Amino acid sequence: MPLRLERRPQPSTAMVYAAPLIAVGATVIVALVIFAAAGHAPLDALVMFVTGPVQDRYGVGEWLLKATPLILIAVGLTVGFRAGVWNVGAEGQLILGVIASGWLALKFGPGGSPLLLPAMIVAGGLAGAAWAAIPALLRTRFNANEILVSLMFNYVAQLWLSWLVFGMWRDPAGFNFPQSEPLAPAALYPIILEDTRLNIGLWIALAAVLAGWVLLSRSYIGFQLKVTGLSDAAARYAGFSTRRAVWLGMLAGGLTAGIAGVGEIAGPLGQIFPTASPGYGYAAIIVAFLGRLHPIGIVFSGLLLSLLYLSGDTAQMSLGLPSSITGLFQGMMLFFLLAADVLIFYRIRRRPAAAPAAAPVASATIAEAAP
Amino acid sequence: MNGLLPILIATLVAGTPLVYAALGELVTERSGVLNLGVEGMMLVGAIAAFAVAYHTGSVPLAVLAGAAAGIGMALLFGLLAISFKANQVAAGLALAIFGGGLSSYLGKSYVGMALVIPQSQLSAAAADIPVLGALLGPLHPLVWLSWLVFAAIAWFLYRSRAGLVLRAVGESPSAAHAIGYPVIRIRYAATAFGGAMAGIAGAYVSVIYTALWTEGLVAGRGWIAVALVVFATWRPERCILGAYLFGGVTTAQLFAQGAGVAVPSELMSALPYLATVLVLVLISRDETLIRLNLPASLGKPFDAEG
Numbered sequence: 001m002p003l004r005l006e007r008r009p010q011p012s013t014a015m016v017y018a019a020p021l022i023a024v025g026a027t028v029i030v031a032l033v034i035f036a037a038a039g040h041a042p043l044d045a046l047v048m049f050v051t052g053p054v055q056d057r058y059g060v061g062e063w064l065l066k067a068t069p070l071i072l073i074a075v076g077l078t079v080g081f082r083a084g085v086w087n088v089g090a091e092g093q094l095i096l097g098v099i100a101s102g103w104l105a106l107k108f109g110p111g112g113s114p115l116l117l118p119a120m121i122v123a124g125g126l127a128g129a130a131w132a133a134i135p136a137l138l139r140t141r142f143n144a145n146e147i148l149v150s151l152m153f154n155y156v157a158q159l160w161l162s163w164l165v166f167g168m169w170r171d172p173a174g175f176n177f178p179q180s181e182p183l184a185p186a187a188l189y190p191i192i193l194e195d196t197r198l199n200i201g202l203w204i205a206l207a208a209v210l211a212g213w214v215l216l217s218r219s220y221i222g223f224q225l226k227v228t229g230l231s232d233a234a235a236r237y238a239g240f241s242t243r244r245a246v247w248l249g250m251l252a253g254g255l256t257a258g259i260a261g262v263g264e265i266a267g268p269l270g271q272i273f274p275t276a277s278p279g280y281g282y283a284a285i286i287v288a289f290l291g292r293l294h295p296i297g298i299v300f301s302g303l304l305l306s307l308l309y310l311s312g313d314t315a316q317m318s319l320g321l322p323s324s325i326t327g328l329f330q331g332m333m334l335f336f337l338l339a340a341d342v343l344i345f346y347r348i349r350r351r352p353a354a355a356p357a358a359a360p361v362a363s364a365t366i367a368e369a370a371p
Numbered sequence: 372m373n374g375l376l377p378i379l380i381a382t383l384v385a386g387t388p389l390v391y392a393a394l395g396e397l398v399t400e401r402s403g404v405l406n407l408g409v410e411g412m413m414l415v416g417a418i419a420a421f422a423v424a425y426h427t428g429s430v431p432l433a434v435l436a437g438a439a440a441g442i443g444m445a446l447l448f449g450l451l452a453i454s455f456k457a458n459q460v461a462a463g464l465a466l467a468i469f470g471g472g473l474s475s476y477l478g479k480s481y482v483g484m485a486l487v488i489p490q491s492q493l494s495a496a497a498a499d500i501p502v503l504g505a506l507l508g509p510l511h512p513l514v515w516l517s518w519l520v521f522a523a524i525a526w527f528l529y530r531s532r533a534g535l536v537l538r539a540v541g542e543s544p545s546a547a548h549a550i551g552y553p554v555i556r557i558r559y560a561a562t563a564f565g566g567a568m569a570g571i572a573g574a575y576v577s578v579i580y581t582a583l584w585t586e587g588l589v590a591g592r593g594w595i596a597v598a599l600v601v602f603a604t605w606r607p608e609r610c611i612l613g614a615y616l617f618g619g620v621t622t623a624q625l626f627a628q629g630a631g632v633a634v635p636s637e638l639m640s641a642l643p644y645l646a647t648v649l650v651l652v653l654i655s656r657d658e659t660l661i662r663l664n665l666p667a668s669l670g671k672p673f674d675a676e677g
Contacts, residue, residue, distance in 0.1 A: 005455075007674070086460060138648070142656040147407065147460065148598045149651060152644040155591050163637035282468055289461065322479035324472065324586075331411075331469025335451065338462055342455035 005346040015344040020290050020301065022343075023336035027329055038321055045319055052318060053310030061196025065268060066309050069094070069260035069277070071302035072205040073284035075212040076256025078293045080249025082216060083225040084232070087253040089135060089150025091281025092157035093128035096254075097261025098276040099161055100127030102180065105265065106169065106272075109184030116186045120262050121204070128258015129251045131157065136250035140243045146250065154281070162274045169272060180272035189266045201263035208256055212295040221248070257281060278309065279327070286334045305330065378622060380509050386618025388413070388572040388580065388589075390517045392596035393603070393610050394524055395568025399445075400600055401528065402561035403541040403668035406448055407463025409569050410593025411470020416441040416570030417577035417588055418478040424486050424578045434513065434574045441570020442563045444470060449562045453555060456672035467593070475586045485583040511579050513571070520568075525607045537561060541666035544673040554673050569593065595647050602650045604664035613650070620646050 028046065035045035053059050073090050080087045101120035108116050135149040162178075171181040189199035216222040228235040228245040235242060260280060265272050287305050291297030312326030392409050399406050406412075420437035424430060444466060451462040491512055498508025507515065528534040537557060540547045544554045577588055595617060603609035624639040632639075655661060 086464075088464065138652055142652045143658055143661070144648070144651045144655040145598075145601065147464075148594060148601075149648050151594050152591070152598075152648050155644045156641045159637040159641045163635050166637075167635070282471075285464060286468065322476055324475040324479055327472025328469075328476040329472070331465065331472040334465040335447070335469050338451050338457040338465055339455055341457060346456070 003348055004351045005342065006349045008345060008347055011344050012347075015340075016292060019337055019340035019343065020292065020297075022340040023290065023333050024304070026336040026340075027333045030332060031329065034321070034325070035319065038319065040319060048318055049311045049314060050307065052314035053307065057193075058196050059310070061193050061198040062310060063303070063306055064193075064202055065196070065198050065306075067302045067306035068201045068205045068267075069263055069280045070284050070287045070305055071298055072201075072208050072260045072263070073253070073257045073280060074287035074291060074298045074302060075205075075208045075295050076253040077284055077288045078212060078291075078295070078298065079215065079225065079252035080246075081229075081288055082222075082293055083228040083245035083249050085246050085249030086147045087132060087135070087150050087250050088147055088285065089132060089153050089281070090253055090257040090284055091277060091279065092150070092154035093131045093254040093257035094261040094264070094281050095154075095157040095161050095276050096127040096131040097124035097258030098265055098272060099157075099164065099261075100124050100258070101262040102164075102169070102265055102272045105183045105187035106180060109187040112184065112186040114186070117189070117266065120187060120266060121259055124262035125255045125259045128256070128261065129254040131258070132250040132254025133247075136247050139250075140246050146246065150250075161272075161276060165272055165274045171271075178274050182271045183265065187266055188270060189263065197268050199263075199267045201267050204259060204263065208259075209295045209299060212298075216295065225249070257284075283309075283330055286330055289334060290337055376505060378626060380506065381622040381625065382615055382618040383510060383514055384580065384618070385621040386615040387514050387517050388576050388592055389596050389599060389614035389617055390521065390611055391568045391572035391575065392593060393599040393614055394517075394521060394607060395565040395572070396596055397600045397603065397605060397607060397610050398524060398528075398537070398568075399561050399565030400669055401541045401605060401666055402537050402558045403544055403666050403671065403673070404449075404452060404558050404562050404565075405459045405463065405670040406445065406452070406466070406562060406565055407460060407597055408444070408448055408466025408470060408593075409565075409596050410589055410591065411467040411473075412441045412444040412566050412569035413573035413576070413589045413593045413596075414470045414474035414587070415444050415477075416573030418474045418481070418573075418584065419570070420574030421478070421481060421486070421577040421584045424488070425481065425484065430488060430491070430578060433578050434571055437570040437574025437578075438567040439570065441566040441568070441573065443566070445562045445566020445569070446559070448566075449559050452672065453558050453562065456674060459670045459672070471587065478584050478586065481584040482586065483583070486578060488578065488582055511575075513575050513579060521607060521611050528607065538666070541668055544668050548673070548675055554675070558673070569596075572596070591644060595643065598647045598651050601661070602654050604654065604660060605666060606664070616650075617643055617646065 031049065032042040032046060036042040054063050077087055077090060101124035104116065104120050104123055131153060134153060135146045138144040138149050139146040165180060166178045169180045171179055173181065189201055191197065191199050192202065224240040225245055227238060228240055228242060232242060261276060264276055283305055287298055287301045290301035308326050308329055312323035315321040315325050316323040392413060396406065396409050416437035419440035420433040423436040424433035448462055448466045451457040452459045493512045494508055494510065498504045500507060528538065536547065536552055540552065540554050540557045548554045573589060576592065577584055581588065599610060599613045602613045620643050624642050627634065628636055628639060
């Protein structure tokens with residue numbers, strides 16, 4: 001191999017910001033290849049893919065609408081990710097938000113109380129946080145890996161929601177389809193842009209961005225989380241509690257995911273289906289990383305991934321490609337991002353022809369001697 | 372005995388994908404590489420095998436395709452986690468998400484299609500063996516093969532020189548490097564082996580076990596396999612027992628539903644996931660046990676330049 005990686009004397013700040021752009025660029029190149037392989041003029045197809053969904057006011061509304069849960073969840077997950085706490089259970093925590101707020105909406109919706117919506121938001125957020133508290137407890141109390149536990153509970157939450165919607169919540173007038181009756185108007189988010197489905201969920205997400213920014217960048221807790229993420233040992237030496245970081249990280253993600261779940265049934269869905277989310281909980285992980293674990297960056301990456309969701313439908317209707325191309329591009333983008341991130345700490349150098357890769361014995365021992 | 376035989380067979384059938392996937396991940400982790408993307412590798416292996424079986428009708432070819440797809444995915448992971456020294460947890464998650472997207476993209480035109488796989492001639496021949504035939508006959512040769520693979524891995528890890536080198540790389544890559552072993556190449560090989568096994572596991576699920584394709588067919592088995600490796604404290608013999616334990620949980624659920632036990636089917640379906648959490652908690656609470664058995668360099672990238 002003629003190229004090799006050489007450690008930079010200092011991590012490159014420029015590459016921190018360039019890596020997401022490189023990742024997007026690489027994904028675009030793959031997209032062009034896929035379009036060409038499907039028999040389209042690649043550039044025209046790309047333009048169609050990106051601008052097709054946002055041609056009109058309704059399209060822009062949909063774009064912001066789908067960005068809302070992604071941004072909201074990603075901000076919450078970032079609190080944990082910064083501290084090295086891996087909550088991959090946002091999908092299940094979102095579903096718990098659906099279950100808790102859905103129960104309120106079905107029970108008290110007909111009453112039409114103005115307190116119903118706030119109660120749904122609180123209940124959904126708390127239910128999501130409670131679901132996230134299980135892996136947090138098992139991690140802090142029994143040292144059980146939070147990635148595996150939070151992921152297992154995604155499947156459990158999904159089965160729980162299916163059980164409800166196929167059973168006691170099924171609409172008797174719904175022709176036996178697995179869906180609840182439509183939620184009462186009092187249980188729906190008000191629309192904020194006429195002729196679209198865009199609702200107040202957007203304000204909730206933006207409030208979360210602001211709160212996340214204050215917490216992470218302007219507070220002592222944010223500093224503690226960052227230190228914990230960079231070095232567990234340093235954090236312990238400084239007296240910062242890893243245990244608290246786990247709790248804080250998990251609960252923040254659960255809270256925002258739960259509220260995002262409320263936003264789905266009180267917003268675009270308007271009733272409860274067995275499938276509450278097209279994988280927002282997983283996509284939000286990508287949004288968080290692509291946004292460089294920063295609330296402002298997350299706004300941009302959230303908009304990008306939400307556009308990708310809409311473009312999947314465009315691809316199906318106009319380009320004859322399956323809409324699951326969205327998931328393919330999402331995964332690819334995270335892959336390319338992690339690959340590009342190597343350039344933060346390393347630079348690519350041509351391997352000098354004269355210096356063979358042999359003689360590792362001496363150099364390695366020296367390297368080991370000098371920590 | 373006759374009443375227990377169907378349960379035993381169903382347990383072996385349900386546990387086999389976990390045997391393959393978990394043993395593969397075990398070998399990968401023994402080299403110090405934590406690949407959380409087993410679910411993604413299984414999914415891509417599953418759709419590759421399904422497509423090949425659908426078009427050729429050949430199970431061996433399908434299994435090979437699954438293994439090859441798994442290796443391809445594992446090498447992508449290796450590029451990130453081994454060559455580019457990316458965070459292995461993040462790279463594994465990326466592999467899982469990417470595999471989910473890729474498999475549903477590739478599998479779009481196969482959704483809802485079923486395979487008609489005739490009974491394997493080998494199994495038919497084995498059914499005539501006295502006593503053992505009743506057990507071996509109903510099982511696909513891939514199940515028997517998993518026992519051979521288990522024996523080979525156990526021998527490799529504990530009885531062969533190459534296995535010792537692999538474990539050394541997992542315990543102390545810098546020491547292994549200093550003696551002159553190619554740490555990076557060994558880790559790539561172990562990762563690719565894990566990918567092949569996950570691909571075979573996926574092929575088994577899509578071609579033998581369900582014989583039909585739906586999105587997300589693997590349904591968390593890849594994650595359960597990762598958990599099994601922890602549960603097994605990185606030992607192959609405990610790994611295979613754990614896999615059959617989970618096969619048993621799945622089977623109990625099916626038999627209970629068949630017997631009309633008045634428990635919601637969703638609750639029964641949740642049992643394997645809840646059991647995974649339970650065994651993780653039981654094994655992880657003993658921190659010394661984990662620390663004694665965990666490959667010391669697990670999850671840490673190796674850099675020869677230090």
